Amino acid sequence: NAGVTQTPKFQVLKTGQSMTLQCAQDMNHEYMSWYRQDPGMGLRLIHYSVGAGITDQGEVPNGYNVSRSTTEDFPLRLLSAAPSQTSVYFCASSYRGEGNYGYTFGSGTRLTVV
Amino acid sequence: AQSVSQHNHHVILSEAASLELGCNYSYGGTVNLFWYVQYPGQHLQLLLKYFSGDPLVKGIKGFEAEFIKSKFSFNLRKPSVQWSDTAEYFCAVRDNNDMRFGAGTRLTVKP
Numbered sequence: 001n002a003g004v005t006q007t008p009k010f011q012v013l014k015t016g017q018s019m020t021l022q023c024a025q026d027m028n029h030e031y032m033s034w035y036r037q038d039p040g041m042g043l044r045l046i047h048y049s050v051g052a053g054i055t056d057q058g059e060v061p062n063g064y065n066v067s068r069s070t071t072e073d074f075p076l077r078l079l080s081a082a083p084s085q086t087s088v089y090f091c092a093s094s095y096r097g098e099g100n101y102g103y104t105f106g107s108g109t110r111l112t113v114v
Numbered sequence: 115a116q117s118v119s120q121h122n123h124h125v126i127l128s129e130a131a132s133l134e135l136g137c138n139y140s141y142g143g144t145v146n147l148f149w150y151v152q153y154p155g156q157h158l159q160l161l162l163k164y165f166s167g168d169p170l171v172k173g174i175k176g177f178e179a180e181f182i183k184s185k186f187s188f189n190l191r192k193p194s195v196q197w198s199d200t201a202e203y204f205c206a207v208r209d210n211n212d213m214r215f216g217a218g219t220r221l222t223v224k225p
Contacts, residue, residue, distance in 0.1 A: 033212065040123070042204060043158075043215040058212060059115075090157060092213075102148055102160040103213060 002026050006091050006106035013081040013113045021076040021109050023091030029104070030096035032074040033058070034066065036087040037108075043090065049074055050096055081113045116140050116207045120216035127195050128224050135190040135219050137205030146208040147188040149179055152218075153201045161203075164188065175199070197225045 007022045025032065033048035035058075045058030049068040063085060065077040074093075078085060088110050092103035121136035139145060146165040150158040162173025169181040179190045188205060200223045205216040 035215075040217055042217040045212055045214065048212055102163050105157040105159075107157045
């Protein structure tokens, strides 16, 4: 029972590089989302998806792309990394339901952009 | 979309002291309310949740929270904290499709 799996756990990028953060869940959850966590700002929603083929923007979508080709996977792409994207990134999933489900979180990816 | 305010940035308590962490959300309607805990170096874990019924909700590890609709509040309480409760606590509101988090309250419990 893996839950939500994020890879990599740590990454250092140079400004301007691109990369993809991977997220996979094995619980058949319809809903998946990406958050970034910064000190004193809590978690801010980047993008979310309510099912395969459907994605939408959250609070801070600029500089990030997502796609949802399968129920299990929800990768987050950084198109051209900037130092402002240094953060800890969490993927989360849940049943879609009527909102009364908590999220299951992945263990996070700590990204540093130099 | 909702916004969530947590009033305390950092709380320092001695063991056995009582805890209350404040949380307010921005507007009414049907919302689902959560408290999460993040221990150092770990991901967020669900402490408790409210979506209907009894406004006093009990969670894991002796935590409870009270939903007061008229005040748009969902405060977290624990009668007697332990050193192992040292962590960061996040209040969250789920409104339709997305969940919004407060900035978090760091709790330090001194032995």
